[in-house]
Amino acid sequence: MTIQTRVIFAICYLILCPFIIGLLDGFDRKISARMQGRRGPSVLQPFFDLKKLFEKEFLTANKAQLFMIRSYLCFIVLSGILFFAGFDILLVVFSLSTAAMFLILASTSTHSPYSAQGTHRELVQIMSCEPMELLVAVGFYLAAETFNISDIVAGASSPYIMYLPGFFVGFVFILTIKFRKSPFDIATSHHAHQEVIKGVTSEMVGKEYAMVTLAEWYENGILLGIVGLFFLTSNILSVIGAVAAILVVWFLEILIDNTSARVKWQLMLKLAWGVTIIAAGMNLFLLEIIRG
C-alpha cells in the first residue's frame, strides 16, 4: 500500500465515517420504531440531535471533563486512521483501549453518583470485550501471518471467515456490548427511562455529549470495519460481500436489541468471557493445530 492510498483511506474515514454511521443510526431508530409499532423519527434525526447538542449552553460540574472528552475523541479518530490506513491491527486495539480510558477518567472526574455507577459498569464492559478484541487480532495473525491490515487484505485469496468462524461469532457477540445494545446496555443505553440516567454520560451536557456521540460513531466505524475484514479478499469485488455482511450484522444487532431485556453485569461478564473462550478459544486451538 502506498503512502497516497493510505492517506486517501484515512481522509475518507475521517470525513465519511460520521455520515455513514450517523445515517445507520438514523435507520436503526426507524427500524427499531417499526419493530415496536411506532412511526419513528426521520433518518436524519441523529444529525439534528448532534447539531442541537453542539449549540447548547455549556454546563459542567468539572471543567476538566471537557479536555478529557476531547482526548477521547482524538484517540478514537487516531485508532480509526491507523485501522483504515492499513497499519497494525493489534496496535489499533491497544489504541482503542487507551481511548476508552479517557472516557472513564472524564466521567469519574465529577464525583457524581450516577456517572460513577456508569463508569464502573463501563469498565466491566471494557473488561468483558477486551479479550475478544485482542483475540481477533491474534486470529488474523494466525490466518494471515501478519498483524498488518493492508497485508492481511492483500494476502487473502479467500475470505478469512473460512478460517476464523469462531472468532467471528465471538466478535459479533461482543459487538452487542460495544454498540451498547440491549441486553448489554449496562453502562449507558440508547433508550430513555433508565434507572441509572445515562450511566457513564450522566454528567456530560451539550457539546461534551455531542463529542462522545461523535466518538462513538467513529468507534463503530472501526468495529464494523473489523467485521468487514472477515470478508475482504484481495479481489476488489469482495467489498460488496463485506458491505453486505456488515449490514447483516448491523441488522442482527438491532434485532437482538429489540427482543431482549437487560441483564446484570455479572451475567454479561460471564457470557462474554464464556463465548470468547469457547468460540474464539476453540478456533484458536484448531488453527494452531493446522499450522502445526
Place this chain on the structure above:
Amino acid sequence: MEMLVTALICLPFLWAILPAVIHNSKCRAFFVYLGCGIVIVLSVFTAVQWYLAGGQTLNFDLPHREAFDGVILFGDLFLMCLITYLSFKYKKGVISLLAIVQTLLVAGLEFFGPELEELPALRFDWLTLVMILIIGVVGSLIGIYAVGYMHGYHIHHHKELTDRRSFFLAMIFVFFGAMFGLVFSQSLIWMYFFWEITSVTSFLLIGYTRSEEAINNSFKALWMNLLGGCGIAAAIAVGILAFNTVNLYDIINLAIEHGTSGHTLIFLLPIACLAFAALTKSAQFPFSGWLLGAMVAPTPSSALLHSATMVKAGVYLLIRISAAMADNYVGNMVALIGGFTFLAASCLAISVSDGKKVLAYSTISNLGLIVACTGCGYEETIWAAVFLVIFHAVSKSMLFQCVGAIENTTGSRDVEDMQGLMAIFPKLAIILMIGIAGMFLAPFGMLISKWAALKAFIDTSSVYVSSLMVLFICFGSATTMFYWTKWMSKILGASPREKSRDLTKKNEYISMFFHAIMMVALILGFPWLSEHILKPLSEDMFGVVKQVISYQNIIIMIVLLVGVFVIPCINYLMTKGSKAKQVITYMGGANVGDNFNFVSATGDPKEMHIANFYMEDIMGEKKLFTPAIMISTFIIIVYMIIVVGGAF
C-alpha cells in the same frame, strides 16, 4: 574493569558497616546519601566504561580469587548458622533444615567432590549491564528515599516501635552488594552465595518491626526462598556430578546443544532446578505468598524487594537460561506458570483495595508476564522481557514510594481514601498517575512488550502452550486494565477532604521526581535502547540480529506516545479558556448545595460515598487464591516429574 567490578561488589558490603555503627541520625543520613551517591556513580561509570569499550563480553576473576572463594565458603556456613539460630529462636526450627541440607550439600561437594577445572568466576555482558544500571540507579534512589521515610516512620507514625533504622539502612547496602555479585557471577557457587544473602536480607527486612505478623511473614519468605536455594544447590550438585562443571554458561550451552534431542533430559535437569529457584524468587504462583506478606515491612523495603532487587534476581536468572528453555519441558513449565500467574494475580488485584496490596499483586502479575516471556525463549520474548524488567523496575519503585508518601501524609494507603488526590496533593497525584500509566498504558513499555510477547506466543511451537498462553495474555490484559483504570479514576476529580500539609520530605520528592524523569526518558529513548542495548543483547544470546519490531510499528508507537502526552495537553490548553457554567452534579434533586452531600430519607444532609467495584464474589482472594496455588503447584509438580524422571 576488574577493579571497578570489585569495588561495585565489595563497597556496598563494607559501606553497610557505616550506618550500622553510626547512631547519630544526621551523621548517618549523610553517610547513607554519600554511599548511595557513590553506588549510583560507580554503577553508571562502570556501565559507560564497558559500553564505550565496545561492549565485549568479559570473563574475569576478582583479584585474590582464592581469598574470595574462602570468604564465600565461610559466608555460606555463617548464613546457615544464622538461619538455624533465628529459626530456633522463633520456634520455627524446621525451616533451618532447608538451610542445613543445601549448605552442607554445596560445601560437601566443594570439599569432597571431584576436582573442578578452575574457570573465571565472573562475567560482564549486556544483560549484566542492564541489571547493574537498574540496581545501581533505582536501588540507590530507594536508599535515598528510605532515609527520609524512615525518619517520618519512627518520629511521626510508629512511635511504639523500637528504632532499628541503623540496621535497616545497613541491610539496604548489603542488598546492593549481593545483587551486584549475583548478576556478575558465572560460577554457580558464587551465585548461590549471593542468592542466599538476598534471601536472608529480605527475611530480615520483612521482619523489621518484629510484630507477630511481621515475624510470621518473614519466615514465610525465608522458607520459600530457601526452597528456591535448594534448587540452585541441586543444580550445583548435578553440574558437579554429571558434567564436572559449576559454570552457569557451560550448563546452559550443554542444555542448548543436547536439549532438543529429546531423550537426553539429564541436560535439562540443572536448567529445571535453576528455573524452579527463579520461580520462587520472582514470587510466581504457588510461591506468591511471601511477596504479599512482605507488605508488612516499611515502604522502602517493599520498594526495594519489588523493583530493583530480589524479584528481579529471579527474572534475571530466567532471562539468562531462557535460551536453554526454548521449546522444551522446562520452558513450557516456566511459560505456563508465568502466564497463569499473570492472569490469576491480575484478577486478584481487582478485589483488593489496599494500595500496597494492589501494587504487590500487580508486581506478581507483571513478573508473570516476564517469566512467561523467558519461558518461551525466543528473541522477541527476550526483547520484551528485558524491556518489561526495565520499565517495571522504574515504575514500580516510583509507585511504592508514592503510596508510602501518601500514607505518611494522609494516614491511609487505601485506594478508596485517595478520592480526589489531584485536588489536595497534586504533586503526589501526578507522580502516581505517571507510575500507573507506565505500568499499563499505550504506548509505554508494557504495551510494546505485550505486542512482542503476543506475537512470539502465537509462534511458539507447542500447540497447547501456545493457545493457552495467548488466552492468558488476552484475558490478563483485560483484568490488568480494569484494576489500574479503577485506581486512576479515583485520583482525579473533587475531594471531600480539606487541603492539608504535605508531610513528604524533600529527599523523598527528589527520588520520586528523578524516577518520573527516568520514566519519561525511557519512553522517549526506547528506539535507541532497543537498537543499542537490546539488539546486541539478543545477538549475544541467540547469535542472530533480528529486527523484533518493524520500523513502521516503531513510528506508530512514537505517534501513540506523542499522542498520550500531547493530545491531552493541547486539548487542555484549548479548552482552558472556554466559558462554562459551573453546575453541581445530578443527584436526583437531592443535592445539599455541593457534590458531596445529599438529603437522606430522614431529611438530614448525609455525606455521599462512592466506591469502586471490587467484585469480591467473582474475583475475591477467598475464592481464587487457593485454587490458583493448587493449579500452579500441579503444573510445577507434573513438569518436574517429567524432567527429573526422564533424566534417570
